[in-house]
Amino acid sequence: MTMESIVNRFRDRIVAAGAARTPLRLRGGGSKNWYGQTPEGDVLETSAYQGIVAYEPTELVVTARCGTPLRELERELALQGQMLAFEPPHFGPGATVGGMVAAGLSGPRRQSVGAVRDFVLGAVLMDGCGDMLRFGGQVMKNVAGYDVSRLLAGSMGVLGLLLEVSLKVLPRPTAEATLRLQLDQEEALLRLNRWAGQPLPLSASAWHDGALTLRLSGAHAAVAAAARHIGGETLEPEAAGLWWSDLREHRHAWFEGTETPLWRLSLPSTTPAKSLSALDDGAQLIEWGGSQRWLRSAADPIALRARAAELGGHATMFRGGDKRYGVFQPLAPAVHAIHSNLKQHFDPAGIFNPGRMYRDL
Numbered sequence: 001m002t003m004e005s006i007v008n009r010f011r012d013r014i015v016a017a018g019a020a021r022t023p024l025r026l027r028g029g030g031s032k033n034w035y036g037q038t039p040e041g042d043v044l045e046t047s048a049y050q051g052i053v054a055y056e057p058t059e060l061v062v063t064a065r066c067g068t069p070l071r072e073l074e075r076e077l078a079l080q081g082q083m084l085a086f087e088p089p090h091f092g093p094g095a096t097v098g099g100m101v102a103a104g105l106s107g108p109r110r111q112s113v114g115a116v117r118d119f120v121l122g123a124v125l126m127d128g129c130g131d132m133l134r135f136g137g138q139v140m141k142n143v144a145g146y147d148v149s150r151l152l153a154g155s156m157g158v159l160g161l162l163l164e165v166s167l168k169v170l171p172r173p174t175a176e177a178t179l180r181l182q183l184d185q186e187e188a189l190l191r192l193n194r195w196a197g198q199p200l201p202l203s204a205s206a207w208h209d210g211a212l213t214l215r216l217s218g219a220h221a222a223v224a225a226a227a228r229h230i231g232g233e234t235l236e237p238e239a240a241g242l243w244w245s246d247l248r249e250h251r252h253a254w255f256e257g258t259e260t261p262l263w264r265l266s267l268p269s270t271t272p273a274k275s276l277s278a279l280d281d282g283a284q285l286i287e288w289g290g291s292q293r294w295l296r297s298a299a300d301p302i303a304l305r306a307r308a309a310e311l312g313g314h315a316t317m318f319r320g321g322d323k324r325y326g327v328f329q330p331l332a333p334a335v336h337a338i339h340s341n342l343k344q345h346f347d348p349a350g351i352f353n354p355g356r357m358y359r360d361l
Contacts, residue, residue, distance in 0.1 A: 011130040018349040029094025066098030085170040104154025107248040108204035111288035117153035122166040128347035157353040173217035178240035181232035185273040188212040208285040261321030263295040267313035301325040
C-alpha cells in the first residue's frame with residue numbers, strides 16, 4: 001500500500017466519522033495508552049504511515065511521518081552522530097514519532113536543551129474535515145499568532161491527525177561524565193540552584209534516596225573541568241548510560257513496586273525541599289535541576305493541585321489514581337476558552353481523541 005493510499009484511507013475514515021460524529025481514537029504504537037484520560041472511540045491506527053521523508057544532517061533537520069518507529073528515527077540520527085536532544089521516553093517498543101509529539105514528554109536532558117515543542121519546526125495535520133494543513137517549515141523562525149506546529153506538542157491528538165513533523169536535531173556531545181554525590185534533599189536543591197548560575201555543562205540531574213546524580217555533556221576539557229569542580233564519585237560510562245536510560249523510561253527501581261499514584265509536579269527550582277511533605281508518602285524523585293518533582297502520593301488530588309498552584313506550579317496525575325479528578329491541572333477560564341476555540345476550529349465535530357486531555361475537549 002502506498003503512502004498516498006494510506007492518507008486517502010485516513011481521510012475517508014475521518015470524513016465518515018465527522019459525518020456520523022463517531023469518536024476516533026488515534027493510536028500509533030500504543031506505548032502511551034495509559035497517559036491522559038482513558039482513550040475512547042474507534043481506533044484509527046497510524047503505524048502504517050511511516051518513514052523518514054527528509055533528513056539533511058548538515059542542516060540539523062529531519063522530517064518523519066507519524067507512524068515512524070521512534071527507535072528507527074533515533075538509530076538513523078545516531079549513524080550521523082546526532083540525536084533528539086530532548087531525550088523522549090519510549091515507554092515501550094512500539095513508540096512512534098507521532099505519539100512522541102502528541103504526548104509532549106521529554107527526558108533527563110530537558111533541563112539543559114528544552115522540551116519537545118522547542119524542537120518542532122513544522123507539521124502536516126489532517127483536520128476534522130479531512131483537509132491537510134501545513135504549518136511552519138524546516139527552519140527556525142519567528143511567527144505571528146499561534147505557532148500551530150509547536151502547539152501540537154502535548155496536545156494528545158485532540159486537534160487532528162498529525163501526519164508529518166519536522167524536527168530540529170543536535171550533534172551528540174563529544175564527551176559525557178556522570179557523577180554521584182551523597183546529599184540530603186535540601187542540600188541537593190541548594191547546590192543545583194547554585195550550579196545553575198555557573199557556566200557548567202550540566203545536561204541532567206536527579207536526586208532520590210540521599211544521592212544526587214549529575215550528567216555533564218560537552219567538550220572534553222569542559223566536562224573534565226566541571227567534574228573536578230563538582231567532585232563526587234564518577235560512574236563507569238556503561239553503567240551511567242543504563243542509569244539515565246532507566247530513569248527516562250521509568251525502569252528505575254523508584255518507579256516500581258507500588259500501587260500509590262505517581263504524580264509529576266512542575267515547580268520553581270527553588271521550591272523548598274519540605275514544601276510537599278504533608279502530601280507525599282515520603283517518596284520523591286527530583287529532576288531538571290529541581291523543577292520536576294516526581295511524587296508518590298495518595299493525597300486528595302484537589303488538595304495536592306492546590307498546593308502545587310500555591311508554590312507556583314502545577315501537578316499531573318501521571319500514572320494510576322482516580323481519573324475522575326482529571327489527569328492534568330484544570331485550566332484557568334481564559335486559557336480553557338482558547339483551548340475550546342482551537343478544538344472547535346480544527347475538529348468541529350469533536351471526533352479526535354475526545355476527552356483525552358480534558359473531558360470537555
